[in-house]
Amino acid sequence: MTQYLSGILSLGLIYVIATVGLAVFTGFTGLFSLGHAAFFAIGAYTAAILTYFYGVNFYLALAAAGVMSGLVGFLIGYPTLKAKLRTDYFAIATLGFGEATRVLLENLSITQGARGLPGITNYTTLPVIIVIAALVIWVAWNFVHSRHGRAAIAIREDFVAAEMMGVNIFIGRLRSLIFSAACGGIAGGLFAHYFCFIQPSMFTAYMSTQLTAAVVAGGMGSISGPVMAALIFIGVPELLRVANIWRLVAYGLLLVLIMIFRPQGLLGYREISLSGIRDFFARFRKGARS
Amino acid sequence: MLSIRNLNVKYGQIHALHGISLEVETGRVVAVVGANGAGKTTLMMTLAGLLSPAGGEILFEGTALPKEAYKILGRGICLVPERRRLYANLTVRENLLMGAYLRKDKAGIAADLERMYDLFPIMRERIKQYAGTLSGGEQQMVAIARGLMSRPKLLLLDEPSLGLAPLMVQFMFKTIREINAEGVTVLLAEQNAFQALDMADDAFVLETGRVLVSGSGKELLENPLVRKAYLGVKH
Numbered sequence: 001m002t003q004y005l006s007g008i009l010s011l012g013l014i015y016v017i018a019t020v021g022l023a024v025f026t027g028f029t030g031l032f033s034l035g036h037a038a039f040f041a042i043g044a045y046t047a048a049i050l051t052y053f054y055g056v057n058f059y060l061a062l063a064a065a066g067v068m069s070g071l072v073g074f075l076i077g078y079p080t081l082k083a084k085l086r087t088d089y090f091a092i093a094t095l096g097f098g099e100a101t102r103v104l105l106e107n108l109s110i111t112q113g114a115r116g117l118p119g120i121t122n123y124t125t126l127p128v129i130i131v132i133a134a135l136v137i138w139v140a141w142n143f144v145h146s147r148h149g150r151a152a153i154a155i156r157e158d159f160v161a162a163e164m165m166g167v168n169i170f171i172g173r174l175r176s177l178i179f180s181a182a183c184g185g186i187a188g189g190l191f192a193h194y195f196c197f198i199q200p201s202m203f204t205a206y207m208s209t210q211l212t213a214a215v216v217a218g219g220m221g222s223i224s225g226p227v228m229a230a231l232i233f234i235g236v237p238e239l240l241r242v243a244n245i246w247r248l249v250a251y252g253l254l255l256v257l258i259m260i261f262r263p264q265g266l267l268g269y270r271e272i273s274l275s276g277i278r279d280f281f282a283r284f285r286k287g288a289r290s
Numbered sequence: 291m292l293s294i295r296n297l298n299v300k301y302g303q304i305h306a307l308h309g310i311s312l313e314v315e316t317g318r319v320v321a322v323v324g325a326n327g328a329g330k331t332t333l334m335m336t337l338a339g340l341l342s343p344a345g346g347e348i349l350f351e352g353t354a355l356p357k358e359a360y361k362i363l364g365r366g367i368c369l370v371p372e373r374r375r376l377y378a379n380l381t382v383r384e385n386l387l388m389g390a391y392l393r394k395d396k397a398g399i400a401a402d403l404e405r406m407y408d409l410f411p412i413m414r415e416r417i418k419q420y421a422g423t424l425s426g427g428e429q430q431m432v433a434i435a436r437g438l439m440s441r442p443k444l445l446l447l448d449e450p451s452l453g454l455a456p457l458m459v460q461f462m463f464k465t466i467r468e469i470n471a472e473g474v475t476v477l478l479a480e481q482n483a484f485q486a487l488d489m490a491d492d493a494f495v496l497e498t499g500r501v502l503v504s505g506s507g508k509e510l511l512e513n514p515l516v517r518k519a520y521l522g523v524k525h
């Protein structure tokens with residue numbers, strides 16, 4: 001049982017890493033990526049190939065996974081963000097990128113095509129995941145509260161007004177995308193060495209959608225909201241696995257409930273804070289008394 | 291300080307500014323007045339580098355104005371846009387810090403924040419409030435303060451009185467004078483012609499993309515053409 005729970009927590013936290021990355025991009029620049037599973041996949045394959053075929057140290061392989069995905073993020077972001085595609089066109093471009101990446105992985109020889117890579121060593125343990133997730137959240141938090149994060153929000157709120165204050169919109173968006181892609185890559189590397197088997201069909205548009213759903217349901221412009229949402233989205237369906245086909249219904253229901261009761265997401269534009277929690281309970285107590 | 295010669299700006303087929311020429315001298319408050327659609331905002335956006343001219347010349351302190359918005363800001367021209375355009379989900383303080391985005395002098399930025407709170411004392415109580423929750427007048431104060439945080443030599447103000455209550459309008463014009471007294475040259479676009487002409491040193495009347503008349507603020511207030519068209523005075 002504890003093994004079962006630690007399994008869910010591991011998977012949940014791997015998703016948290018990727019979701020936090022996407023939250024920095026989508027939640028703070030307002031651009032939607034529907035191909036983020038590709039960064040996850042690129043990281044998974046980069047890390048797995050390095051440890052599996054070349055015997056590279058796991059942590060170096062993880063770093064390489066982040067760098068590789070970040071680099072691909074740069075290559076994808078450069079032309080699309082430079083062209084200042086409208087947000088809907090940008091989303092479609094990323095959708096195409098996600099599918100193209102999967103097809104490529106299915107046809108390369110080093111990835112062993114659709115058969116995938118079995119027998120990857122299980123280096124990813126829960127403590128490793130916890131440390132890396134904490135690190136990624138810490139970096140993301142500092143990033144969005146820095147001058148760069150403010151600039152990203154300004155772009156999201158009103159990009160003409162951001163330009164007025166001297167923000168380079170292209171660089172601001174590209175920086176967030178690269179960070180986001182690198183987080184996806186690290187999550188992918190952890191994932192590969194957790195399941196010990198990867199194949200292209202794991203990294204579909206469904207995974208991309210799940211990541212985006214966690215960011216939107218968790219709340220745009222928030223880090224803590226998407227962290228919670230990612231844990232809920234992975235945790236609830238896994239815990240309901242016994243319920244078999246009904247778990248997907250429960251998942252859908254969860255999304256609908258959030259849309260109805262928290263259209264701004266769990267924590268839209270806000271963060272969990274100690275004073276916020278105090279205020280919440282203070283209101284709660286007052287409400288109970290009156 | 292700023293000299294504009296034969297400036298043309300188009301939106302596709304729409305010719306918004308037809309060969310405008312005007313001068314802004316250092317240390318003055320210059321008003322551009324004109325009815326809705328005259329081209330005031332187009333002029334302001336072009337000066338800030340957010341629209342590119344179709345022809346003509348803009349010189350700032352003797353050299354050509356750069357094309358990119360951030361370079362123009364770096365040269366010391368900052369626009370406080372029409373309808374404020376604050377970042378609604380950033381706090382008042384964060385909005386002001388965005389104004390100092392290109393600056394690196396931490397101590398100077400902190401000192402300027404204090405100066406802004408002294409200029410607009412109400413803002414001090416609103417530091418942590420999200421800009422989207424402020425009243426119109428408060429938003430205009432934050433917009434002006436955000437612009438000043440870039441330490442401009444020339445401040446462009448596009449309709450700072452828009453949608454404000456009469457008392458607030460008076461306060462805004464008084465503050466613009468104070469800002470000018472501290473050495474910032476001001477170019478002000480206003481539909482509210484009477485008050486703008488009254489407080490401006492120099493003024494230009496814009497009509498459908500052309501400069502109709504120019505002169506000192508007082509002269510234009512007395513000009514029969516201007517009185518008839520903009521001040522609602524019958525002869």
Ligand SMILES: Nc1ncnc2c1ncn2[C@@H]1O[C@H](COP(=O)(O)OP(=O)(O)O)[C@@H](O)[C@H]1O
Nearest residue numbers: 301304306324325326327328329330331332333
């Ligand atoms: N984005 C735009 N696209 C097309 N035409 C525009 C646009 N903005 C303004 N115009 C036109 O340019 C002219 C000048 O507008 P504007 O500069 O906003 O005037 P003002 O600020 O004096 O009210 C108007 O005829 C207006 O319809």
Ligand SMILES: [Mg+2]
Nearest residue numbers: 330331372449
């Ligand atoms: Mg206007």
